[in-house]
Amino acid sequence: MKSDMKIVIIGAGVAGLSIGWRLRQAGAEVTILERAQPASGATWASAGMIALAAELETSPPVEVDFARQSNALWPGFAREIEEESGQAVGYERSGALLLSDDAVAMAGRAAADTDLTFLTAEEVRARWPMLSGEYSGGLWARHEAHVDNRALGRALAIAFLKAGGVLKPAEAAVNLEYRGRRITGVLTPFTRYHGNAVLLAAGAWSGQVVQLPVTPIKGEMIALTPPPDAEFDFGGPVVWGQGVYLVPRGGRLLVGATVEKAGFDTSLSDGAVRHLRQKAEAVISGLARWRLDEHWAGLRPGTPDGLPLLGPSHEQGLFIASGQYRNGILFAPAIAQLMADMIRGRAEPIDAFDPRRFPGAKP
Numbered sequence: 337m338k339s340d341m342k343i344v345i346i347g348a349g350v351a352g353l354s355i356g357w358r359l360r361q362a363g364a365e366v367t368i369l370e371r372a373q374p375a376s377g378a379t380w381a382s383a384g385m386i387a388l389a390a391e392l393e394t395s396p397p398v399e400v401d402f403a404r405q406s407n408a409l410w411p412g413f414a415r416e417i418e419e420e421s422g423q424a425v426g427y428e429r430s431g432a433l434l435l436s437d438d439a440v441a442m443a444g445r446a447a448a449d450t451d452l453t454f455l456t457a458e459e460v461r462a463r464w465p466m467l468s469g470e471y472s473g474g475l476w477a478r479h480e481a482h483v484d485n486r487a488l489g490r491a492l493a494i495a496f497l498k499a500g501g502v503l504k505p506a507e508a509a510v511n512l513e514y515r516g517r518r519i520t521g522v523l524t525p526f527t528r529y530h531g532n533a534v535l536l537a538a539g540a541w542s543g544q545v546v547q548l549p550v551t552p553i554k555g556e557m558i559a560l561t562p563p564p565d566a567e568f569d570f571g572g573p574v575v576w577g578q579g580v581y582l583v584p585r586g587g588r589l590l591v592g593a594t595v596e597k598a599g600f601d602t603s604l605s606d607g608a609v610r611h612l613r614q615k616a617e618a619v620i621s622g623l624a625r626w627r628l629d630e631h632w633a634g635l636r637p638g639t640p641d642g643l644p645l646l647g648p649s650h651e652q653g654l655f656i657a658s659g660q661y662r663n664g665i666l667f668a669p670a671i672a673q674l675m676a677d678m679i680r681g682r683a684e685p686i687d688a689f690d691p692r693r694f695p696g697a698k699p
């Protein structure tokens with residue numbers, strides 16, 4: 337398919353891949369440049385949660401609305417990726433349980449939000465007897481979900497390639513190419529790529545390509561496996577305790593996550609393992625006997641106001657899809673739709689997410 341719309345995308349994480357896939361479906365020629373391997377950054381390191389109640393409790397309505405739209409798009413998005421790629425992505429609308437000691441606050445939130453149900457400690461114990469009972473109840477968020485983020489990354493890359501997209505792993509953007517004041521392409525160590533538009537979707541690394549207020553926020557996570565004699569039937573919900581979340585996946589329990597400003601450092605610390613284990617043990621009885629199966633770290637793309645950067649930049653021809661912070665997986669289908677439409681001139685940016693709300697580089 338020959339097209340007069342040529343797009344170069346920097347970054348093959350969940351955002352770059354899904355926007356690229358949508359643009360390719362709309363007939364654009366799309367090349368994605370990835371400094372490392374596809375979906376090997378925050379997409380790989382995350383827990384794949386599609387979490388609204390816990391992640392967006394203090395967010396402005398515009399972000400909550402965007403999250404709700406994206407959550408509604410998720411089942412169809414997952415199905416389409418699976419059909420196109422031939423790979424399962426493990427999407428599960430499992431619900432989420434938010435444990436807390438503040439029964440009054442929980443009851444208040446449930447009264448204000450029909451998506452949430454307040455459960456007393458007894459109701460929580462009756463449904464999930466393995467929970468330790470150290471909390472005075474929980475909020476049940478039945479519309480929440482999780483996806484196997486590592487399978488998702490692989491499947492998205494396959495879907496993009498099958499749709500005719502071009503993917504260049506291990507090829508970093510080292511500079512942008514200008515004609516006058518307009519960006520017309522990207523330079524890599526090997527060659528140059530021309531495009532009618534360039535999209536920067538490089539996660540925590542976005543601020544290394546152009547001046548952008550994106551800060552890496554490190555998160556360490558662990559995965560635990562049960563001892564052979566343990567009975568572990570969680571029924572699948574994501575469980576949030578005090579400063580910790582637990583995600584059952586493939587016979588393991590993912591436990592996350594630390595939150596730390598440490599530049600681009602992704603080293604692993606024993607202290608993080610102790611911290612996460614201690615927090616998890618306060619949620620599920622008997623976890624002390626579980627074996628540490630994996631320990632990893634990733635970098636979230638943070639912004640000064642905690643809101644994403646989605647839309648045109650101060651530079652002509654350059655679009656941004658970054659700053660998703662803790663919500664890259666949740667937002668993926670809505671970002672793919674919005675950004676593909678925007679780059680094709682069919683949608684306007686959402687003011688609160690417009691990257692131009694921050695000043696650009698000094699000329």
Ligand code: GLY
Binds near residue numbers: 383385593661
């Ligand atoms: N959304 C989970 C995290 O960022 O740790």
